[in-house]
Amino acid sequence: DIVMTQSPLSLPVTPGEPASISCRSSQSLLHSNGNNYLDWYLQKPGQSPQLLIYLGSNRASGVPDRFSASGSGTDFTLKISRVEAEDVGVYYCMQPLQNLGVTFGGGTKVEIK
Amino acid sequence: EVQLVESGGGLVPPGGSLRLSCAASGFTFNNYAMTWVRQAPGKGLEWVSTIGGSGGSTDYADSVKGRFTISRDDSNNVLYLQMNSLRAEDTAVYYCAKGIGSTGTLDYWGQGTLVAVSS
Numbered sequence: 001d002i003v004m005t006q007s008p009l010s011l012p013v014t015p016g017e018p019a020s021i022s023c024r025s026s027q028s029l030l031h032s033n034g035n036n037y038l039d040w041y042l043q044k045p046g047q048s049p050q051l052l053i054y055l056g057s058n059r060a061s062g063v064p065d066r067f068s069a070s071g072s073g074t075d076f077t078l079k080i081s082r083v084e085a086e087d088v089g090v091y092y093c094m095q096p097l098q099n100l101g102v103t104f105g106g107g108t109k110v111e112i113k
Numbered sequence: 114e115v116q117l118v119e120s121g122g123g124l125v126p127p128g129g130s131l132r133l134s135c136a137a138s139g140f141t142f143n144n145y146a147m148t149w150v151r152q153a154p155g156k157g158l159e160w161v162s163t164i165g166g167s168g169g170s171t172d173y174a175d176s177v178k179g180r181f182t183i184s185r186d187d188s189n190n191v192l193y194l195q196m197n198s199l200r201a202e203d204t205a206v207y208y209c210a211k212g213i214g215s216t217g218t219l220d221y222w223g224q225g226t227l228v229a230v231s232s
Contacts, residue, residue, distance in 0.1 A: 001175075039218050041158075048208055048222040049150075049158060060220060092158055096217030098172040102148075102160035 002027045002095050006105035012113045019080040021108045023093035028073045037097050040069055040078050044089040088112055115139040115221045117209050122226030129199050135192040135209030135223055143167045143187035146212035148219055149194050151205035199230045
């Protein structure tokens with residue numbers, strides 16, 4: 001299975017400031033079709049996970065544009081341009097290809113300073 | 114509005130069995146792959162199993178292969194997870210989630226149902 005490694009484990013943030021989370025995969029997620037098969041999810045406290053980003057950099061429906069994602073191959077980054085209080089929770093990256101065994105990163109807990 | 118409602122969780126002794134259900138509404142159920150993901154208490158997310166649209170192919174995590182069976186009833190828009198030979202390490206909240214496209218990306222999640230394996 002592909003191993004997904006996130007950093008940092010914990011990220012204290014100040015409202016209005018930017019934040020960045022890294023995700024690395026043990027194998028390239030760049031498909032021959034040009035897509036990077038990497039998703040980002042947010043699990044807010046007491047809630048189910050919600051999809052933020054799919055195929056590496058595409059925002060899901062309803063996701064604010066302060067969230068952006070980039071990267072290719074094995075290195076990916078999720079950025080929040082200006083953190084808001086409602087952005088707290090645990091962020092997970094995930095590689096979604098069943099034939100490789102779907103795997104999640106360990107999570108990054110974002111909290112307000 | 115897409116809704117996914119899990120049920121069937123509970124307390125079961127080691128070696129026991131349980132069947133989880135996920136009632137889906139708000140979309141054309143048979144067109145989409147469906148997935149079970151679990152989360153042990155205080156831990157991260159773990160993919161469990163996926164079934165393709167219209168009862169297509171199934172895939173399982175190595176940790177549950179041979180013990181769990183995913184299935185779907187497209188007539189009644191229900192996803193199932195039959196769990197046999199349960200172990201303490203299967204204790205978790207189990208989420209069902211709807212897939213999009215041809216990959217395992219999950220765009221809607223249920224609220225989860227808790228399975229506790231203990232004597």
